[in-house]
Amino acid sequence: MSADPNIKGVGLVEEVFHGEQTGVEIEQNDSTASQIADPWDPEKIRVSTKNFSLRNILDMIDSEDLDLAPDFQRNRVWKARQKSRLVESLLLQIPLPAFYFAEDDDGLLRVVDGLQRLSTIHGFVRGKEFRLADLEYLNQEQGKRFGDLSPSLQRRLHNAQIVAHVIDPTTPSEVKYDIFKRINTGGEPLNSMEIRHCMSRSRSRTFLKRCTSSEIFHKATGGVLRDHVRMHDRESALRFLAFRMLDDIEQYDSVGSLERLLDEAVTKIDDPTRVSDSELDRLFRDFERSMQKGYTLFGKHAFRKWPTTSNYRSPINRALLESWCVALVDVDEVFLTQHRDRIVTGARKAMTNDYLYINAISSSTGDPARVNRRFAVARKLLEPAQ
Template sequence: MHAAPQAPEDTVVEEVFYGEPTGVEIEREEDEFGQRVSTPWDPDQIRISTRTFSLRNVLDMIDDGDLELAPDFQRNRVWKGRQKSRLIESLLLQIPLPAFYFAEDRGGMFRVVDGLQRLSTVHEYVQGRFALDDLEYLDAELGKGFRDLDAPLRRRLHNAQIVVHVIEPSTPNRVKYDIFKRINTGGEPLNAMEIRHCMSSARSRDLLKRCVSADVFQAATAGVLRDHVRMNDREAVLRFLAFYSLPDLQEYDAYSSLENLLDATTERIDDPRQVSDEQLASWYAAFERGMANARIIFGDYAFRRWPAGSNRRSPINRALLESWGVVLAAYRPETLVPARERIVAEARKAMAKNSDYIAAISSSTADPKRVRIRFEVARRIVEDAVAGL
């Protein structure tokens, strides 16, 4: 993503990735609050061992489910044919690959932290999913899939040794996250949600996937977040779940940053001892209710800035999604429908004239004061509209 120039808070700026609009409004950070608050590492907590694996061993681990290639993480698998072929050529030429990083969990499972594109490419090639093209040296192998290679070349690829730095399970999650940020080397740097996805477990990933695939979410967001290239769809859902599950909004202050809250929520979801299956089911039901109600009230303008006097359809605003989604989840549709016109009118007035509210949905959105403002404004608008019936 390329940084956009600073703009006034009432100016909507859409995020762009590799020259393409993403359908999501940029959240500008004016201060340091919204950044991850780090504490110094205790060196005794960091456990990283270095191991050597053959590619055959690693490929078997992938096939057996002992090594995870970050399911649903699509952006790291968009190498062009030339990049894929040149990687395979390097292996056939016995050129050593840069080191990989794996994270090991307490059950002995491994997850790729750095090197996902390279391992995905090798795995795809051995499975016969592409043939070699645009090689630099091995012209005789052009057009060949793995099974077309002569036996010595197949053995050479299988026997290639790779160096893997393994982040051991005793390393705290917070330290693992920061290690990931430091060693991530592949192309465009990963954002916080992409790192969180790669480091989390199947329970939270499955819940977020279920939420973003829900018809009500796709309807409320007009499908613009479908399979989002920067995982902003999953981040938006996680933000909803994080704030919905807070017993009191004041508790947000204790997390020091939005990213810390999202990390903690992910860890809770991944631990059935903290969040039961029944609780997850109730969270999902609330999410569906919030999304459906937002669509009912705001129609095509749900979760978009829609100030009075303008009918421009802006990009999705994550601060609006999290706050209005949570507030509307507390109501039944039949309660809201009669108050729809008043809710819309007051929300549009706030987006046009309430400078504090405009700031709260535009920049430094992780600041506790701005979090409280956007939730309180949405809650007051709905309560007053329903009470006035």
């Protein structure tokens, strides 16, 4: 599905990943959008270098002292040949590139760089997930699982040395994110939500999974965000939650950037002293309620650009989803049903003729003026008719 050429002035570009369209519109952000809002002091960086045996690393993964960020879709990218060649390198005693870990105050380590490599090694040694195939040198080991290897080769794997650069917990979180973006060595660069997922705790990951597993979420978004390969499902839910947790949209101006708002939201959700279990339950109900109301209003065009010039079903637009869901959550559904035609007509006209609004949902979407613009338009359209 490609952008409809008849939609003029709306700016539709659907994201493509590994040659497949993802069903989500690209947000055309400035190159500075992903940078830290305020410069940070290099003196705050605390990184130490440590050596681990592979046996030690596997034990840490099993005991959950080293977190591999479960439920990370990008782990599926590696093919059988890549996995086998990695194990072969270890059997040949070829040193692996250094890993990066981030340490929490409680001593828990999270993988910052090297997630796919460690997942592969753990899957081979502990999980028996695959057999060695398409090896380059050790042809006699073809088709073998870990348990089929000779004791000497098993010891070689267990005794292999891993070099890891460990980011100290005193390093500010925004600096950790920036370090991740700079040193990420994956074949396909991780986006901000994928980085956030790797560095967050299980509480926020579990809650975002709960939100994005909701059937009304899939219905309202046409199913295109189900287990999304770029984690745009989690980001969409988090954007709603982050803005919903603000006392007033005007507070956003003091946050500095959308990325910082989302980072802070994850930090809050991960801390039960800041967001209790009952508050999470309330936020989940708010999320489902807003999804239902968005679908009630816009049907199959919910959270998609839908100008008056076309009935083409556009890709999901995350700025529309976040702003309309927050605006809709406390609006009476009977009111929405009664005024649906007027609200939808107004929204479509804004998507066609209001270029400030079009810009606010298309590019530099974290800019405070544009955030305020798209929220103001949605709120205005939901007011009772004069």
